[in-house]
Amino acid sequence: MDARRLEAGQTIDGFVLEKPLEPGGMASFWRVSRPGTDMPLVMKIPLLRLGEDPITIVGFEVEQMILAQLAGPHVPRFVAAGDFEQPYIVMEFVAGRPVKSLLDKTPLPAGEVAEIGAKIAFALHELHRQHVIHLDIKPSNVILRPNGEAVLIDFGLSRHDQLPDLVAEEFDDPVGTGPYIAPEQVLRQRGDPRSDIFALGVVLYFLATGERPFGEPQRAAEWKRRLWRDPYPPRRLNKQVPPWLQEIILRCLEVDPAARYATAAQLAFDLQHPDQVRLTARAERRDRDGPLVVAMRWLRAHRRGPVPRRDLAGLLSRAPIIMTAIDLAPHAEGLRDALADAVRRVLATEPAARLACVNVLKTSLLGLDPVADKLGRNPHLQRLVELKHWARALPLATERITYHVFESSDPASALVDYARHNHIDHIIIGARGSSPLRRYLGSVSSKVVAEAPCTVTVVRPRDAPTPAETP
Amino acid sequence: MTDIHGNREALEACLDHAAQNGVGRYIFLGDYAGYGADPGWVIDTVQAEVARGAAAVLGNHDAAVLTDGADMNDAAATAIAWTRTQLDAGQRAFLAGLPLAIEEKDRLYVHASGFEPDQWHYVDELYAAAKSLMATRAHATFCGHTHVPALFHMSMTGKFASFDPVDRVDIPLTRQRRWLAVIGSVGQPRDRDPAACYAVLDDERDLLTYVRVPYDIETAAKKIRAAGLPLSLSARLFEGY
Numbered sequence: 001m002d003a004r005r006l007e008a009g010q011t012i013d014g015f016v017l018e019k020p021l022e023p024g025g026m027a028s029f030w031r032v033s034r035p036g037t038d039m040p041l042v043m044k045i046p047l048l049r050l051g052e053d054p055i056t057i058v059g060f061e062v063e064q065m066i067l068a069q070l071a072g073p074h075v076p077r078f079v080a081a082g083d084f085e086q087p088y089i090v091m092e093f094v095a096g097r098p099v100k101s102l103l104d105k106t107p108l109p110a111g112e113v114a115e116i117g118a119k120i121a122f123a124l125h126e127l128h129r130q131h132v133i134h135l136d137i138k139p140s141n142v143i144l145r146p147n148g149e150a151v152l153i154d155f156g157l158s159r160h161d162q163l164p165d166l167v168a169e170e171f172d173d174p175v176g177t178g179p180y181i182a183p184e185q186v187l188r189q190r191g192d193p194r195s196d197i198f199a200l201g202v203v204l205y206f207l208a209t210g211e212r213p214f215g216e217p218q219r220a221a222e223w224k225r226r227l228w229r230d231p232y233p234p235r236r237l238n239k240q241v242p243p244w245l246q247e248i249i250l251r252c253l254e255v256d257p258a259a260r261y262a263t264a265a266q267l268a269f270d271l272q273h274p275d276q277v278r279l280t281a282r283a284e285r286r287d288r289d290g291p292l293v294v295a296m297r298w299l300r301a302h303r304r305g306p307v308p309r310r311d312l313a314g315l316l317s318r319a320p321i322i323m324t325a326i327d328l329a330p331h332a333e334g335l336r337d338a339l340a341d342a343v344r345r346v347l348a349t350e351p352a353a354r355l356a357c358v359n360v361l362k363t364s365l366l367g368l369d370p371v372a373d374k375l376g377r378n379p380h381l382q383r384l385v386e387l388k389h390w391a392r393a394l395p396l397a398t399e400r401i402t403y404h405v406f407e408s409s410d411p412a413s414a415l416v417d418y419a420r421h422n423h424i425d426h427i428i429i430g431a432r433g434s435s436p437l438r439r440y441l442g443s444v445s446s447k448v449v450a451e452a453p454c455t456v457t458v459v460r461p462r463d464a465p466t467p468a469e470t471p
Numbered sequence: 472m473t474d475i476h477g478n479r480e481a482l483e484a485c486l487d488h489a490a491q492n493g494v495g496r497y498i499f500l501g502d503y504a505g506y507g508a509d510p511g512w513v514i515d516t517v518q519a520e521v522a523r524g525a526a527a528v529l530g531n532h533d534a535a536v537l538t539d540g541a542d543m544n545d546a547a548a549t550a551i552a553w554t555r556t557q558l559d560a561g562q563r564a565f566l567a568g569l570p571l572a573i574e575e576k577d578r579l580y581v582h583a584s585g586f587e588p589d590q591w592h593y594v595d596e597l598y599a600a601a602k603s604l605m606a607t608r609a610h611a612t613f614c615g616h617t618h619v620p621a622l623f624h625m626s627m628t629g630k631f632a633s634f635d636p637v638d639r640v641d642i643p644l645t646r647q648r649r650w651l652a653v654i655g656s657v658g659q660p661r662d663r664d665p666a667a668c669y670a671v672l673d674d675e676r677d678l679l680t681y682v683r684v685p686y687d688i689e690t691a692a693k694k695i696r697a698a699g700l701p702l703s704l705s706a707r708l709f710e711g712y
Contacts, residue, residue, distance in 0.1 A: 054628050061647040068643065084646040162637040164624060166648075169632035 015043060015090055026056045040093035041079060058170045059156030064089055066155045070130055074123035074151055094151045100139035106210035107238045110245045113207045114271040119150040120200055121268035125423055127152060128193040128264060131161040131312055135190060137199035138180045159190045161312040178217045183255050186223045193312055194257040197267055201252025208245060209237040227255055228297035233285040243283035244274045250282040262319030262352045265423040269321060278399035319352035320425035325415050326359050327430050328386050334461040335430040336390055342428055342459045347396055355401045357387045360411035380405050412447035420453050427456045472669040473500030473615025477507025478658030481667040484686035485657050494671055500615040501530025501582030504554045505547060506704050507658050508694035514562045529569035530582040531591040537567055546701040553700060579609035583616040593617050600651050601631045611650045619662045620655035620681055624648050636681040644677045652679055665711035
């Protein structure tokens with residue numbers, strides 16, 4: 001099958017070619033249909049004469065292998081693949097706009113950059129949880145659905161943690177896209193999900209400033225430069241970039257993967273909570289590093305030893321986002337202590353964890369609640385103060401801990417929604433002692449247990465009275 | 472399933488697991504006898520499956536039981552000598568009738584290597600895998616003999632590579648390259664995981680899945696000791712080495 005000679009109306013393995021779409025670099029694309037399939041479909045056909053171009057052949061093979069294993073709204077649904085003589089992939093046609101189409105409108109406002117960034121970060125986290133690292137994140141490989149969700153496409157350079165890495169076996173040179181490739185990928189390490197976080201950092205930098213942080217190097221030999229030469233801080237190029245966004249972007253662009261966000265979910269968390277981003281020297285940076293620092297990094301880059309292969313699932317599970325829901329009622333003192341003990345125990349085994357301390361301000365359904373308490377204090381602020389007080393004894397660096405108070409007439413649903421929205425891995429929640437009334441009405445914790453999208457630990461103080469002892 | 476080596480408990484566990492997971496047909500890659508205490512039962516079981524449509528090839532230990540001289544270490548030779556006293560004429564005739572290799576569609580089933588199958592070459596590194604892949608035209612070759620699961624592949628441009636399969640992960644055997652799957656041993660694993668190993672091929676979707684199955688090692692080992700076979704053959708089952 002020669003991709004250059006296809007015509008509308010032609011049928012391939014039951015798929016009818018409808019109309020050609022804009023071709024990509026290594027493939028042509030056709031809208032196709034199949035009787036009995038309602039989903040809009042696209043067929044990707046590699047532009048190759050077999051035996052001609054190894055990267056096209058292997059890239060196509062890898063995409064066939066990996067796409068078929070993936071699920072969820074953040075990747076196009078896999079439908080079918082052709083065989084050796086007639087190579088193609090049929091997948092869901094994703095309606096929406098590629099992030100690439102936003103590039104003429106850059107610089108975008110910080111809020112919009114953060115919103116898009118969080119959507120892409122969530123999509124990446126879902127991908128990483130399925131054992132896949134994309135390794136070619138760039139504006140043309142991300143499509144935003146009309147509802148705002150990000151969809152990642154083109155898995156030709158991707159790596160599945162539990163399948164043979166066909167790309168690494170085939171090529172001795174690093175493979176990727178010049179402006180976006182992570183430093184460790186330049187060194188031919190393809191096992192770190194934080195490479196995708198770096199590439200997303202480049203995308204965010206581009207959206208926020210209108211410039212690419214490392215330019216557009218074409219030759220692989222020039223890609224190495226990013227190991228020692230840092231980019232201009234975004235605020236130097238665009239004064240409108242707030243310090244929190246510069247902090248996030250430069251953290252994504254750290255040369256050492258360990259200095260970046262540990263997971264894409266943690267990055268998404270910061271992008272969704274700008275007021276909670278812990279600012280460091282990165283946020284204040286006004287210029288690139290001086291020649292001495294760069295020379296030191298150059299030396300280090302040239303002395304770098306081999307880096308051990310990482311296990312993707314292990315890496316993700318070691319950097320969870322933990323949420324704890326704290327009951328601030330005056331008589332729940334014992335419960336709060338027990339909760340702090342439980343949180344301490346979890347944190348002791350999860351050194352890279354983040355903790356979100358959450359409290360729900362219960363409102364009446366009609367929303368006629370007073371804006372201040374009896375002493376005239378803003379209840380929202382007062383609760384933040386109390387949350388921070390509660391958390392002061394936790395063994396956690398402050399940049400790993402955040403505080404959130406929100407209002408809802410249905411605290412359990414609000415907690416579950418929050419956990420879902422922020423990809424929380426583990427909820428730790430206290431349960432007040434049980435009583436007949438509580439059993440009848442249903443407790444917040446039992447509803448959270450029933451509906452949460454993740455692990456839930458329910459904490460009870462040891463000396464809580466048993467139902468029999470409750471008068 | 473390959474390298475069962477007279478281990479009834481391991482074979483039972485694997486057959487049970489396969490039946491529960493919708494496996495429709497069995498291919499046995501040889502070495503039914505040697506090392507374990509139940510060679511007769513294992514051969515009867517394989518023979519019954521073959522009567523129901525399974526395929527089976529000959530292994531080097533099976534060949535050694537049928538002939539006199541074989542180049543083996545002491546424990547293996549002792550086990551072969553003991554096995555000869557255990558098999559009846561029907562079981563010996565079954566082994567004697569097994570082929571060295573079977574080709575079905577574009578798949579090759581062989582005990583040791585597609586390169587000189589009767590020489591029992593070990594496919595335990597890239598070079599040996601390359602020799603086997605170069606010797607045949609099969610899209611996928613399935614073999615045993617090393618007792619260590621491994622997956623070798625060769626791209627269209629002729630690059631060879633190996634991969635350590637992960638338990639229960641479906642591996643697409645893409646049509647663009649050729650594959651050589653060394654299936655780990657049912658009855659005497661040697662990759663430091665004592666659980667029995669076999670693999671499932673979804674022949675419609677070309678998916679290969681390696682599976683580890685825990686089994687009653689204690690009983691299998693006790694029988695080896697009771698039969699008076701070398702103690703090392705019982706001890707190594709617990710180590711998976």
